[in-house]
Amino acid sequence: MNLRERLEEVETRIQKAVLRCGRKREEITLVAVTKTFPAEVILQAYELGVRHFGENYVQEFEAKFSEVSQLSDAVFHMIGHLQSNKARRAAELSDVIQTVDSEKLARRLNQYAEVSLPVMIEVKLSEEQTKAGIAPENLTRLVEFIREQCPQLRLVGLMTMPPYFEDPERSRPYFRKLRQLAEAHQLDCLSMGMSHDFEVAIEEGATHIRVGTALFGPRTRK
Numbered sequence: 001m002n003l004r005e006r007l008e009e010v011e012t013r014i015q016k017a018v019l020r021c022g023r024k025r026e027e028i029t030l031v032a033v034t035k036t037f038p039a040e041v042i043l044q045a046y047e048l049g050v051r052h053f054g055e056n057y058v059q060e061f062e063a064k065f066s067e068v069s070q071l072s073d074a075v076f077h078m079i080g081h082l083q084s085n086k087a088r089r090a091a092e093l094s095d096v097i098q099t100v101d102s103e104k105l106a107r108r109l110n111q112y113a114e115v116s117l118p119v120m121i122e123v124k125l126s127e128e129q130t131k132a133g134i135a136p137e138n139l140t141r142l143v144e145f146i147r148e149q150c151p152q153l154r155l156v157g158l159m160t161m162p163p164y165f166e167d168p169e170r171s172r173p174y175f176r177k178l179r180q181l182a183e184a185h186q187l188d189c190l191s192m193g194m195s196h197d198f199e200v201a202i203e204e205g206a207t208h209i210r211v212g213t214a215l216f217g218p219r220t221r222k
């Protein structure tokens with residue numbers, strides 16, 4: 001399958017999920033995850049109508065940036081774990097930062113963001129040691145910190161990444177939990193769901209799904 005066909009297939013899956021739960025297609029933003037793929041792939045997806053892109057690594061995105069910066073209506077989301085020493089470049093290059101998970105990082109982003117930079121907080125809902133994100137019990141504090149002390153940042157939502165399960169149904173409790181947390185803090189955006197489980201995420205209220213493999217095929221490990 002080529003990219004056009006894969007995109008059509010993903011669209012069909014989104015449409016079906018949306019119909020199943022009585023939502024509207026416009027409520028869902030497809031974020032095409034282009035980590036490990038060259039700028040060329042971003043340009044191809046753009047040609048086919050994709051406007052939102054997700055990148056994981058500041059340095060990798062920086063290398064592609066000159067080739068994609070002319071796409072004036074493309075929206076670039078930082079979706080990878082961010083160290084605060086990368087905050088400056090991340091704030092300069094990205095349109096949305098989905099992975100704020102500490103006051104330190106928020107403070108740095110606030111310092112370098114030029115306009116009202118939309119951000120989401122990454123919440124760690126699993127026990128896995130490797131997963132980034134803030135623990136749910138510390139969320140309220142970070143929400144308040146950003147709202148009260150980071151005037152350059154606009155907190156729009158929450159993001160999460162459950163552990164990988166073969167059966168996408170097993171992601172559901174994590175997605176549901178994220179939605180409850182977002183509701184409790186009056187946050188509108190929910191970035192959740194990847195290639196194998198985005199239908200379940202849509203059913204649970206996702207506004208942003210982050211899809212890599214289903215669009216671009218398998219990544220070769222770095």
Ligand SMILES: *Cc1c(COP(=O)(O)O)cnc(C)c1O
Pocket residue numbers: 033035056079080161194195196210211212213214
């Ligand atoms: C790589 C990645 C994705 C995309 O995963 P696929 O399974 O390839 O769709 C989504 N979100 C994050 C945070 C990622 O790192």
